[in-house]
Amino acid sequence: MSIKGDIQEAFFIKRLNRFVAKILVNNKIEFAHVPNTGRMKELLIKDRKVLVRKVEDKNRKTKYDLLMVFYKDTLVAIDSRLPNKILYKAFYNKQLPYFKDYVEVKKEINFGKSRFDIGLVNRKNIVLIEAKCVTLVENNIAKFPDAPTERGTKHIKEIIKASSEGFGTGIFFIIQRNDAKFFSPNWELDSKFSEALKEANDRGVLIKAITCNINKEKMSLNEEIPIILEQ
DNA sequence: AAGTCCTAGTAATATCCGCG
DNA sequence: CGCGGATATTACTAGGACTT
Numbered sequence: 001m002s003i004k005g006d007i008q009e010a011f012f013i014k015r016l017n018r019f020v021a022k023i024l025v026n027n028k029i030e031f032a033h034v035p036n037t038g039r040m041k042e043l044l045i046k047d048r049k050v051l052v053r054k055v056e057d058k059n060r061k062t063k064y065d066l067l068m069v070f071y072k073d074t075l076v077a078i079d080s081r082l083p084n085k086i087l088y089k090a091f092y093n094k095q096l097p098y099f100k101d102y103v104e105v106k107k108e109i110n111f112g113k114s115r116f117d118i119g120l121v122n123r124k125n126i127v128l129i130e131a132k133c134v135t136l137v138e139n140n141i142a143k144f145p146d147a148p149t150e151r152g153t154k155h156i157k158e159i160i161k162a163s164s165e166g167f168g169t170g171i172f173f174i175i176q177r178n179d180a181k182f183f184s185p186n187w188e189l190d191s192k193f194s195e196a197l198k199e200a201n202d203r204g205v206l207i208k209a210i211t212c213n214i215n216k217e218k219m220s221l222n223e224e225i226p227i228i229l230e231q
Numbered sequence: 232a233a234g235t236c237c238t239a240g241t242a243a244t245a246t247c248c249g250c251g
Numbered sequence: 252c253g254c255g256g257a258t259a260t261t262a263c264t265a266g267g268a269c270t271t
Binding site: 017018037038039147148149152 | 264265267
């Protein structure tokens with residue numbers, strides 16, 4: 001998946017709220033949209049080098065999108081819309097060895113009271129897939145979430161319900177960097193979510209974690225990594 | 232502890248307008 | 252009057268800050 005638009009280097013100054021960051025581009029103070037509602041506190045640190053995209057749109061309040069952050073030697077993508085897209089494309093092109101017998105791929109599929117990112121449809125069944133965006137890695141272990149997420153937990157319980165009703169189900173953690181060797185739910189930060197994820201696994205929900213290769217021009221799926229569900 | 236509002240952008244939907 | 256394209260409006264997202 002190529003990264004479109006005019007990408008420029010910049011320096012992060014401050015996050016004003018969850019959508020807006022103050023940045024320094026070409027020695028000028030500007031404002032950038034932050035397309036990720038997580039905390040990212042170990043990424044968004046003053047003076048850190050980042051990549052932004054210049055956007056020409058007079059209806060927007062910010063002139064840039066904050067897309068990537070340099071963390072030591074690793075480039076981390078923070079756009080929370082990308083995992084969804086990249087996973088959709090992977091399923092659409094049948095690049096993943098799961099649920100191979102579907103004939104149609106849908107986005108934003110409604111199921112009961114909730115909505116899932118991707119639906120794989122064949123004559124007999126529907127597979128519901130949820131994509132999660134991971135930006136946090138500590139000691140080679142990718143972790144989710146990076147902020148307590150009551151909604152995320154609720155969503156997992158919905159998936160468990162769908163699974164118990166006979167639907168195929170999957171949760172894919174897309175790690176937007178390539179320095180992770182394992183994935184684990186973030187027990188210290190959100191034990192309820194972690195517990196729910198473990199239960200989902202026990203109840204037959206397919207859970208996978210995939211890292212990404214990222215550079216200025218593009219982002220692509222890299223490799224599947226082992227998952228540690230236990231605390 | 233639970234509920235409401237706020238933020239910025241996107242996508243989906245609704246409305247409008249000009250043209251044949 | 253009907254159609255397509257352009258424009259306007261609405262719904263949605265999700266966690267934090269705030270109020271009750």
